[in-house]
Amino acid sequence: MATLPPKFDVTRDDIARVVAAFYALVRQHPGLGPVFAVHVDDWPTHEAKIVDFWANAILHERSYDANPLKVHRDAGNVRPGMFEGWLALFDLTLREELREDQAAAWSALAHRIGRSLRAGVVEKMKGQGGVPILR
Numbered sequence: 001m002a003t004l005p006p007k008f009d010v011t012r013d014d015i016a017r018v019v020a021a022f023y024a025l026v027r028q029h030p031g032l033g034p035v036f037a038v039h040v041d042d043w044p045t046h047e048a049k050i051v052d053f054w055a056n057a058i059l060h061e062r063s064y065d066a067n068p069l070k071v072h073r074d075a076g077n078v079r080p081g082m083f084e085g086w087l088a089l090f091d092l093t094l095r096e097e098l099r100e101d102q103a104a105a106w107s108a109l110a111h112r113i114g115r116s117l118r119a120g121v122v123e124k125m126k127g128q129g130g131v132p133i134l135r
Contacts, residue, residue, distance in 0.1 A: 004060040008105035014098065015054045019047050022093040031085055035077050057109060069120040083118040087111060
């Protein structure tokens with residue numbers, strides 16, 4: 001069985017570096033830090049899981065088998081409006097840690113995934129009369 005080439009030019013080491021740098025910023029972020037703090041008490045394990053997620057998405061590895069939409073829906077404190085801040089911080093990390101072409105390709109993928117996750121969270125969060133809660 002042939003293996004698929006990476007979606008773009010990054011290595012597992014690049015992924016691990018970006019994830020570590022990103023979560024270092026998340027832990028200090030006034031809006032995102034508290035959201036993650038409720039759920040993550042073992043950062044190395046969480047970061048390893050996220051490295052596996054991105055390695056699956058970018059490198060076609062099969063090391064991640066969780067359901068990110070379910071995790072975000074079930075968290076209870078994730079709001080649709082948080083995805084913009086998350087993506088902005090992630091884009092900043094990508095630009096700081098990678099070459100411009102790598103950062104742009106990964107950012108495009110992250111924004112596609114972010115839109116999908118946000119839509120799933122919006123779908124679950126309905127206000128009076130079934131109106132989606134967007135913030």
